[in-house]
Amino acid sequence: MTVQTADTIVPVKAGPDLRLLRLAEAFAIPIGALIASALAFAVFLLVIGKNPLDFYSLVWTGGFGSSFSIQNSLQRAAPLILTGLAFAIPARIGLTMIGGEGALVLGGFAAAAFAIPLVTNGVPPAVTLLLMALIAMLAGGIWIGIAGWLRHYRGVNETISSLLLSYIAIAIMNFFVEGALRDPASANKPSTMPIGDAYRIGAIPGTDVHWGFAAGIVLAIVLWVLMNRTTFGFAARMTGGNARAAKAQGLPVGWLMVVCSMIAGACAGLAGFFEVAAIHGQANASLVAGYGFTGILVSFLARHNPLAVVPVAILFGAIAASGGVVQRRMDMPDATVLVLQGIMFVVLLVSETLYGRIKLFQPPALGDRT
Amino acid sequence: MNDALVTVLIAMLGGAIRVSTPFMFVALGETLTEKSGRINLGLEGNLVLGAMVAYAASYLTGSPWLGVLAAGVSGLFLGALHGYICKLPKVNDIAVGIAIMSLGTGLAFFFGKPFIQPTAPRLDAIRLGDWTGNPALAQALQVNPLFFVGIALAIFMWWALRNTKWGLIVRMTGDSAASARAMGVSVDLVRFLATASGGFLAGIGGAFLSLYYPGSWNQGLSSGQGLMAVALVIFARWDPIKCIFAALLFGAAGAIGPSLQSIGISQGYYFFNAAPYILTLFIMIASARSKGAAREVPGELSMTK
Numbered sequence A: 001m002t003v004q005t006a007d008t009i010v011p012v013k014a015g016p017d018l019r020l021l022r023l024a025e026a027f028a029i030p031i032g033a034l035i036a037s038a039l040a041f042a043v044f045l046l047v048i049g050k051n052p053l054d055f056y057s058l059v060w061t062g063g064f065g066s067s068f069s070i071q072n073s074l075q076r077a078a079p080l081i082l083t084g085l086a087f088a089i090p091a092r093i094g095l096t097m098i099g100g101e102g103a104l105v106l107g108g109f110a111a112a113a114f115a116i117p118l119v120t121n122g123v124p125p126a127v128t129l130l131l132m133a134l135i136a137m138l139a140g141g142i143w144i145g146i147a148g149w150l151r152h153y154r155g156v157n158e159t160i161s162s163l164l165l166s167y168i169a170i171a172i173m174n175f176f177v178e179g180a181l182r183d184p185a186s187a188n189k190p191s192t193m194p195i196g197d198a199y200r201i202g203a204i205p206g207t208d209v210h211w212g213f214a215a216g217i218v219l220a221i222v223l224w225v226l227m228n229r230t231t232f233g234f235a236a237r238m239t240g241g242n243a244r245a246a247k248a249q250g251l252p253v254g255w256l257m258v259v260c261s262m263i264a265g266a267c268a269g270l271a272g273f274f275e276v277a278a279i280h281g282q283a284n285a286s287l288v289a290g291y292g293f294t295g296i297l298v299s300f301l302a303r304h305n306p307l308a309v310v311p312v313a314i315l316f317g318a319i320a321a322s323g324g325v326v327q328r329r330m331d332m333p334d335a336t337v338l339v340l341q342g343i344m345f346v347v348l349l350v351s352e353t354l355y356g357r358i359k360l361f362q363p364p365a366l367g368d369r370t
Numbered sequence B: 001m002n003d004a005l006v007t008v009l010i011a012m013l014g015g016a017i018r019v020s021t022p023f024m025f026v027a028l029g030e031t032l033t034e035k036s037g038r039i040n041l042g043l044e045g046n047l048v049l050g051a052m053v054a055y056a057a058s059y060l061t062g063s064p065w066l067g068v069l070a071a072g073v074s075g076l077f078l079g080a081l082h083g084y085i086c087k088l089p090k091v092n093d094i095a096v097g098i099a100i101m102s103l104g105t106g107l108a109f110f111f112g113k114p115f116i117q118p119t120a121p122r123l124d125a126i127r128l129g130d131w132t133g134n135p136a137l138a139q140a141l142q143v144n145p146l147f148f149v150g151i152a153l154a155i156f157m158w159w160a161l162r163n164t165k166w167g168l169i170v171r172m173t174g175d176s177a178a179s180a181r182a183m184g185v186s187v188d189l190v191r192f193l194a195t196a197s198g199g200f201l202a203g204i205g206g207a208f209l210s211l212y213y214p215g216s217w218n219q220g221l222s223s224g225q226g227l228m229a230v231a232l233v234i235f236a237r238w239d240p241i242k243c244i245f246a247a248l249l250f251g252a253a254g255a256i257g258p259s260l261q262s263i264g265i266s267q268g269y270y271f272f273n274a275a276p277y278i279l280t281l282f283i284m285i286a287s288a289r290s291k292g293a294a295r296e297v298p299g300e301l302s303m304t305k
Helices: A015-047 A052-064 A067-092 A100-120 A125-154 A158-177 A211-229 A231-241 A243-248 A253-280 A291-301 A306-321 A323-330 A336-354 B002-035 B043-061 B064-086 B093-115 B135-140 B145-163 B165-175 B177-182 B187-211 B225-235 B240-262 B269-273 B275-287 B291-296
Strands: none
Touching (some): A015 A291, A015 A336, A052 A323, A067 A100, A067 A231, A067 A253, A067 A291, A100 A291, A158 B269, A211 A306, A231 A253, A291 B093, B002 B064, B002 B165, B002 B187, B043 B064, B177 B187, B187 B225, B225 B275, B240 B269
8 A cells, every 4th residue: 555655744743732632622511411411311300309319329339338239230341342343443444333242142142152062172271261262253244244244245234233133143143052052951031041140251360350350451442552552543433434535545444344353253262261151150141241332332332442441341340330339229110221211312412513513622712922 | 723823824814914004104204304315313212202192182182183193293293303303414223213202201201200100092994894793804904094094195195105296206315316406406305304304294193002002101112114115115116106015024033922822822922023134134135135125226225325
């Protein structure tokens, strides 16, 4: 590829200043949106006759109040980091992939199904878990990869196709879990054969948090480097900015889209692997827990930045962790979290209109710079 | 064997008529929205919220038709929200659709909890098949009035889009915002109204789900019908009449699983449950880049570019 160097163009003098302003804007607007949505939800609570102060203090204690609740929050953040990344990476190349839920379910199911012959033949746990993780990433990667491929080569809208693929993935799991791969012992909740305690992945030493959290952080860093510090990432972001221009520059747009989609699917599939290997020990309907959908919101709040995904995912992990306490103590349905997320999502998108419009964050106009 | 086939076909016919109605309403709503040049992916949220509101209103007032109206109003609310947010600069209509989807489902699950147990009065069907003397056929030909309302609406929309001033304004806004502005039309207002009315129709589709078929309110009531209906609009080439046939086709696909179960084939039930999604995907693959779609697509849509 030939990129013309623009050495004739003199960069604007206020370089670092401008960067700082952009950074401040990128922090201030999402945080402002978060506060605004918390206020909007407080109004909602007042309307239905609940005390918002009780709610927020319960979320705080339930999410961060004790070392137990902090570990619970981090544990629940693990799949959200991975599904958040699953939305963020395609978003950077201009794709709106909302199929993380399906890739998670399919990845978890593939890992659980693949583990059965390994466990029965006594393959060592470390090897088994490694193979399970790889197969989960492969299954998820192919699944979202299909949506990326269809988008580029057939012009199929990836948002709709990836969500359809999610429903198909859930149907595939149900088909096998209710049929060929059903553990006869799972009477009320059809499941695959349990992998057994010896094959469970453990916790990070000194904590009760499973390894998925560490894997999420490592992946977030790796993907940040990939997207921000490599030629691949530069090409992907350029495609996201203007696909036609990228194509005119000779970038392999279709290949980039498929690879980004496959990375996304692999992240979500890995989340499914950890759900099976660390939490459930088998594949069943519990995998369909909405992590894929919450991941979309996580990614939007993180402005599709892989590093920012981590703290945002911890925040949502804490909200999820406090869900039980809020339900019991305030007598509210479990869908409360869904309403809160819905309001946050809407407010957050409204806030996108503010970029470049708040005077505080704008560089002084050329005329002012005397 | 032949009898079994006939049973399956009759069950699929009945299923197609029953299952297609919500598809039809959502697809008509989406057609109107997309004709004005905007995409509302959030109609799944309207569908679920509409289903809950209809059931609750029917239970509380005792009148299922008031439930239908209430469902429409709830859909109107979500549609108006979508329409309002999308007119702000720098806001992506697809992302707003996802947000509306999650807000609609969240609100429906939150307020719908007390209505899962009680039984609300349901909509009555018109018995069209009693003269046949065949109980299976008579069962299949029990048609809900909303089905005919949907067909009438589709014909009206088809006529109005072609032959009225309002129809011309909507089409012009969808094909070229610049020329609409040049004619002195407020693009934002037209799109806001089209999205809000589209939301109203999708809400009514939801009322059909909870008040007729399957005919109860629970959290698993809709699983992507609203989204499939959006995909169906592309397949129907933004033509209200074709939306009816597409909806019937989708309804028939959705009825395969239950129909086979009615003659005792339950093997692969979960696989057949996936049939509508697979069909939608294949239809999208076949129709996304066809010449026909390229000719008919409203010029301002961001989805098919």
